[in-house]
């Protein structure tokens with residue numbers, strides 16, 4: 226097959242820190258942190274997971290952004306992704322934000338709708354980011370206009386912005402440029418055109434996802450139909466496909482895997498959630514950054530660690546079932562096999 230899974234990979238070096246966390250409550254600094262810089266967006270996608278928040282027009286204060294970057298710089302294995310929430314390029318100090326992360330040597334990527342990817346910001350992103358994911362979600366201007374709630378002419382502008390980014394990158398390895406396609410019943414038919422477009426634009430990757438707030442049964446059906454539309458021979462760029470399988474999630478959409486502590490998400494208010502899947506209902510706010518409490522101090526606080534413990538060990542995690550999935554396989558197997566962890570995690574459901 227020409228595509229491969231894009232799910233969380235857990236590398237072996239994380240075992241020790243995960244075990245330290247479980248056994249000794251040693252704080253676990255997130256390996257991968259997403260940041261919702263702003264709630265504002267210039268598009269209006271019907272599938273937007275942040276539709277309920279966009280009217281708030283909140284921006285994460287630069288002081289808090291800098292505190293995150295200061296702490297991240299002490300963890301070279303960790304990386305950040307600026308995403309939405311809203312459209313990150315609408316943060317009023319976006320250039321300063323990017324430059325500060327760069328100055329602090331943080332591995333930074335961005336997810337953008339690409340509308341404002343012009344001029345200086347296009348150059349800055351090209352120089353600073355490891356990865357740029359651009360949400361396209363359509364293979365032509367008509368579908369795009371509906372999928373993004375914008376005028377059709379925006380599509381051509383977007384393509385020009387992508388061309389410019391690709392040209393700026395030239396022969397360099399970074400940023401990895403990826404186009405994404407959130408599949409729904411409306412845009413599915415334009416997937417082959419989208420793939421063709423990506424090849425023509427000479428981007429590095431395509432990310433196709435069903436991972437939305439839609440019912441799992443609908444996502445499964447879309448995944449099947451998507452796979453039928455994918456090219457059967459290599460097309461010169463990587464295609465990853467990402468669904469949110471029902472056995473990986475609780476009915477309330479919270480992740481059903483202990484590996485969730487590897488990740489984190491800071492929203493535009495400074496609230497810390499385990500992942501973007503937890504933001505909508507606000508059931509799992511693990512803490513809040515403020516001018517006195519930075520990220521490192523937050524994840525080291527007793528209350529935060531209690532929240533993580535509660536999440537991992539007070540829920541009926543069906544670990545063996547999860548172990549059959551490629552996601553987090555190594556970590557889950559490790560949890561099952563480790564005698565010490567097993568004893569400590571006796572409340573885990575191992576059937």
Ligand code: SF4
Pocket residue numbers: 266267268269270272273274275276309310311312338360373
């Ligand atoms: S571009 Fe992104 S943040 Fe903006 S409306 Fe669409 S999905 Fe939401």
